[in-house]
Amino acid sequence: MGDLLDLLAVWMPRQRWYGTKGRDPRLTVVADWPLDDDARLLLVRDEAVQPAIVYQVPIVQRPEGSVPPGSLIGACGEGHVWADATTDAGFTDQLYAWITEGGAVGTPEDGFVGFTLARPAGKTPAPRAVARVLSGEQSNTSLIFRPDEGADGVPVICKLFRQVNPGINPDVELQSALAAGGAQFVPAAIGEVRGAWITPEGVPVSGSLAFAQEFFEGVEDAWRVALDAAAAGDDFAARAHALGASVAGMHVALAAQFPTRDPDADDRAAVVGAWDRRLAIALAEVPALAPYADRIREVYATAAAAPWPALQRVHGDLHLGQVLHTPSNGWVLLDFEGEPLRPIEERLMPDVAVRDVAGMLRSFDYVSGAVADDDGDAVRAWVIAAQQAFLAGYAETAGAQRTDDDPLLAAFELDKAVYEAIYETRNRPDWIGIPLAAIGRLAPLD
Template sequence: MGDLLDLLAVWMPRQRWYGTKGRDPQLTLVADWPLDDADAQLLLVRDDVVQPAIVYQVPVAVRDEGSVLPGSLIGPAAEGQVWADATTDDAFTAALYSWVTVGGEVGEAQNGFIGIALASPEQRPATKVTARVLSGEQSNTSLIFRPDEGDEGAPVICKLFRQVNPGINPDVELQSALAAGGAAFVPAAIGEVRGSWITPEGVPVSGSLAFAQEFFEGVEDAWRVALDAAAAADDFAARAYALGASVAGMHVALAEQFPTVEPDAADRAAVVGAWERRLAIALSEVPQLEPYADRIREVYAVAAEAAWPKLQRVHGDLHLGQVLHTPRNGWVLLDFEGEPLRPIHERLKPDVAVRDVAGMLRSFDYVSGAVADDDGAAVRAWVIAAQQAFLQGYAETAGRAPDDHDPLLAAFELDKAVYEAIYETRNRPDWVGIPLAAIGRLAPLG
């Protein structure tokens, strides 16, 4: 296994889902589950190059040299054979599909995993399918299972979580609960895979390994729909209103199905502290923010003293790319994992629902930057109209909504823009002007 870990230490940093670019992994094996039916292995490996350490899920298979797709090749195994990423291997994907649609167990109670089928009788998955890895996935690996010719079952998309944490992943927990409650604004849950393992410190834990849900064929996400509408100067108000209603419906349902708590001083301090830490990082990496630093802190201070609603479970990383426009269900919300840069223990806690509202308003703002480099007046007017319609749709469904003058909304929008300034500086420097322009509007000087 040492040789394979050495190969993985070279291969993993080249994968989009690897979370610590630019540093050499320090890998140790956490779990190794043989998959006899698939002639493969499901590995959990811990990377101690960062603290806290990250545990990755890596399914592998030994296959004949030349039969493996180039991007899946990990390195040499026995003579004439190679190690490969099993997510592109037919035998492994067939086993994964069976776990989430039928069920099954591998290994033991504290060292193995179980597949749990969740589909309702109305949501009948196909029996014979062909799997394809979804291109463009970043923090996870998603596979689309389409029914073979003659099979009338529904297509399924299954997300294999690459970073694995103790506890139920919020994507599984929240989406399954909403779907079970009859919500039309999330995909139907099909099944999940949940693992149990012993940490290197000897602590038994369990966590989510995969989650499968209804797949909507041939639809576009809200980002593309909004981008096309803005470019064509099409009125988006009715669709933005409906999107606001869907987001509010999500918050209402989550507040009914999960505990809510009144925020105390510690809760407020934790949120405000996160704003301040993010601002400190931004000021060190984005020097253009320095003139706005005091004004940003003033906005945060006002929000800290304002009235706060009860804390509840939220989406946590809501933007137009996390929403699909479907003919049957209207707007459908996806990916409830929360903001990838936030620690998992933060993402599992009750939060301020306005975080999601602010995320969507910021996403609409990005449309103006993507459509018009000069932030043209016509596109800017389109964005403002869409944002106002979104807030109105939210208000009429939730019975309460922040408006343009809500100090808590202003602070969360500003924090999101600060986050975006960091992200764009690190990854897309040509786009950093979008959040910087927003910060100028949200925290104006003088």
């Protein structure tokens, strides 16, 4: 096992889902579950960062020269190599069986179980399917399973969670509940895999390993749809209104299916503290923010003193890229994990629903920076119209009176723009003007 861990310590940092960039992994094995066809499913603990991160790493042993280059982990002797099993048909066939038919590996205390979820009529997966890894994933690995030739059934997308935590993943918990409640704005749930293992401290825990849902073929996400509409100058108001209604419908359904509570002083302090910490980081890294610092703090103080709605479960990382436009269901919301960088404990707690609204407004604003326009006025007008239509659709479905000067919404929008200023400074300096312009609008100087 030592040789394999050494190989993984070299291979894992090169993967997009590895979360501790710039550090050498310090790995130990938490669980090692043998599978069929020379495959194994590992849970590997990385103590290069605290708190330590547990990663899910399915591996397979294959003859040298028979695996895709990007999947190669390293040699294991006698003409064989270790490879990432997500590109191996032997492993993906097993995974598909677990999510569509069920099945168990190991013991209830040290193993995992796959089980199916309630599915609407017409959403039955095929008995056989061919897998393909979805490119572009950042923090997980998703596989698309299309029905094998001659097999009937819906295509399935299965997300294999690379970072594994005790407890049910919010992506599984929230989407499964919404789908079971008949919501059309989430894909049909197909199945999931949950594991049980013993921590290095000797504590038995369990958590989500994989989640599968209906895959919509040939559709585009809302970001691409919005970009194309803005570039062509097409009116987007009706579609933005419908998107606002879908987001509000999500919040209404989540509030009905999960506990809500009134925020107390500690809740307010935690949110405001997060705003202040983010602002401090931004002021240290983005000098252009300095003139706005006092005004930003005033916006935060006004929001802190304003009435707050009940806290509830939310999406947590909502933007146009997390939404699909489908012929059958209209707008469909995806990826309920929340912000990957937030601790899992925070992502599982009730939050302020307006956080999701602010995320969508900021995402619309980014269209103005991504679409070429000679003077900017036409695209800016498009963005404003889309934002206003989105807010109108949201308010109508949520049953709340619409207010365009909501201090809490302004604060969350501003906090998101401050985060964007940090991100763009670090990664895309040419885009820094987008969040800076938003900050100028949300916290105008006298």
